[in-house]
Amino acid sequence: MATIRKRTLPSGRTCWLAAYVDSGGKRRFRQFSTKREADAFLVQARSQVGQGVHTPDSLSPTVAEAAEIWLKRCERDRLEPTTIEQYRGHVTLHIAPHIGAVKLSRLTAPLVNEFAEKLLTGGRSRELCRRVLISLSSIVTEAQRRGLVTVNNVRSAKPVKRSGREDTRPVMPTKAELRAIIRATPDRSRPMILTLLFAGLRGSEMRGLLWEDVDLKCGVLHVRRRADRFNSFGPPKSKAGIRDIPLPPTLLQDLKAWRLACPNGPLGLVFPTTAGTVQGHANILHRVFWPLQIAAGVTVPGPDGRLKAKYGLHALRHAAAALWIEQGLNSKRIQTLMGHASIQQTMDRYGYLFEAREDETAMLAGLESGLLN
Incomplete structure (x- = not known):
């Protein structure tokens, strides 16, 4: 039998005590500040007890405890060391300090939204906040799988959206900068730089590339593995990362030499x-x-006033995508060549390039029509 009664605590504070019987026949209690909250909880608790999925508050682990369970699962599943290191960083640097002591049963959607806001106002980037929330959702999902919590309220929380004023376009060299970089590249480094630029490889994929993956007869590069930050081999970031990339003639000749x-x-x-x-x-x-x-003059001023290099290796990968799009390859083909897990990922990063190309094509067609028709 479920009941609600008003109670005055020794401190003088008034609360509402909700009492109910769990699926094991044990009587459980939980305090609330208002009668409305107590009523809402009892409705949910009775429904969950009836379905056999209720987890009493006293048996629910904290977010920090659930995070350790999840991380051990990641280790047992033999995820890459760099991935586990990233996940542990999300827990120790962001999740545990703010909501680590909160019980999973009390991790509501509003609380998750409040946590996300704290991260943003604390100076974390929106992309980092998004990744931390993904890790938090995975923590709760693992606890849910073990019967330690009933629902995953992280999924129903308001997602961290990019600001409309935020420029999300990837940073990449211009064509003039690419020409200057290629001209300044010494012969010994030229095959590596051209492979990054014309094959669109991730740095880790380039570092893990074997000669058995390069078909110099057919002019095809097979992406089958990558090297992590510990220089250990592993599979690409996703199944889509396993792909075949045609090599342009100049790069093919350079690789043969x-x-x-x-x-x-x-x-x-x-x-x-x-x-x-x-x-x-x-x-x-x-x-x-x-x-x-x-050496190529592709620089920006550094904090000390000295000129420093303008781009990281990943900028060449973005440049490869831009060059392919300019040549007329469609979004699905770009997804395949880049090894993206979804077409949405491709469009989120390079959609503006497709739009620009379509606009230019329409403009040129209009000019041609005006002259020839």
Whole structure:
């Protein structure tokens, strides 16, 4: 039997005590500030008890405890070390300090929205907030799977949306800057830079590329693996990351020549260190890509007033997408070549380029019609 009664606490504060019997036959109690909250809770609790999915508040773990359960599950599932490290950072730096002590049964949608607002006002980027909320939702989903919480209120919370004033277009070099970079690239680094630019590879995919993945006869590059920040091999970021990319003639010729000059190693890497091992991402930036940008004059002022390189390696991947779109490839083909998990991901990043191309095509067609018809 479910009841609600008014109660005066020793402190003098008045509360409403909701009492009910759980699915195990045990009587449970929970306090609320208002009778309306107590009524709403009892309606929900009785429904959940009837469905056999109710978790009493006293048995519910805190968000921090549930996060540890989730992280152990990630380790058991053998997710990549870099992925687990990222997830643990979300927990220790953002989730635990703000809502770690909250019981999952009390993690309501308004509370999740309040948590997201704290992150934003605390200086976190919208993209980081979005990723932290995804991790939080995964934490609750794992607890739900174990019967530690009934519903995942993170899913029903208001998502973190990008500001309408925020420029979400990816940063990439202009054509003039790309020409300058290519001209300044030394012969030894040219195959690597051109592969990043004309194959649209992620830096990790380029670092993990093996000669067995490059078909020099057919002119096709097969993306099958990547090297993480610990220089360990693993699969691409998603199933869509496994893909085949046609090589343009100049890059194909450069790779054929590089095959003869490439340092030998037991791994058979296309772009290894001089010892034949996996190159570190930072090593490529500091020793290759940043110096050649400075040599090419592709720079911006640094904090100390000195000129520094303008772009990171990923900018070449964005530039590859822009060049493909300019050549008329459709969005589905761009998704495939970039290895995006969804067409939405492709359009979110490069949709404005498709729109610009369509506008230009229509304009040119209009000019042609006006002259020839």
